[in-house]
Amino acid sequence: MLGSLLFAALIQVPTPDQEFVPGTQYDPGIPTLEEVVGHDFGEEVTHPDDVVRYFEALADAAPDRTHLVRYAESWEGRPLIVMVVGSAERMTNLDAVKADLARLAAVRGLSDSEVDELIGRLPVVTALMHGVHGNEISSSGAAMAEAYHLLAAQNDPAVDAILNESLVIIDPV
Numbered sequence: 001m002l003g004s005l006l007f008a009a010l011i012q013v014p015t016p017d018q019e020f021v022p023g024t025q026y027d028p029g030i031p032t033l034e035e036v037v038g039h040d041f042g043e044e045v046t047h048p049d050d051v052v053r054y055f056e057a058l059a060d061a062a063p064d065r066t067h068l069v070r071y072a073e074s075w076e077g078r079p080l081i082v083m084v085v086g087s088a089e090r091m092t093n094l095d096a097v098k099a100d101l102a103r104l105a106a107v108r109g110l111s112d113s114e115v116d117e118l119i120g121r122l123p124v125v126t127a128l129m130h131g132v133h134g135n136e137i138s139s140s141g142a143a144m145a146e147a148y149h150l151l152a153a154q155n156d157p158a159v160d161a162i163l164n165e166s167l168v169i170i171d172p173v
Contacts, residue, residue, distance in 0.1 A: 030152035143172035
């Protein structure tokens with residue numbers, strides 16, 4: 001018993017003041033989960049309505065780098081959303097990218113050179129589909145954390161490359 005208590009006392013429990021991604025500086029203009037819903041990542045299960053509210057807050061804070069779409073409702077009447085994240089330049093061309101992706105998807109009628117040109121010009125599109133299993137609660141938390149990191153990380157070469165060279169679609173619920 002005493003050994004178990006000693007072991008438990010030696011375990012380091014993560015504290016809320018630990019860095020999200022060590023060494024990363026974050027833009028204070030991008031709201032944290034705690035600022036919007038009252039708890040930090042991983043402290044509590046975030047209610048689906050609060051997940052949507054957080055993504056709305058992120059979209060409001062970074063309108064030039066996000067596009068939030070309500071695409072349906074769940075069987076419970078809750079909104080289903082996706083957020084597209086990219087650099088400001090990528091986002092200004094979002095409609096053209098969507099049109100070109102539709103052309104590429106319907107490849108019939110396109111010449112090989114047209115297909116090659118589209119593939120060479122279009123950004124990589126990564127769709128991160130969280131919450132595909134309704135009983136898994138951590139996926140929405142991961143979606144909120146990755147959206148925050150992509151939007152708030154400053155001077156991070158990996159994040160800059162992701163946002164400049166691709167579009168990221170995040171489906172949190």
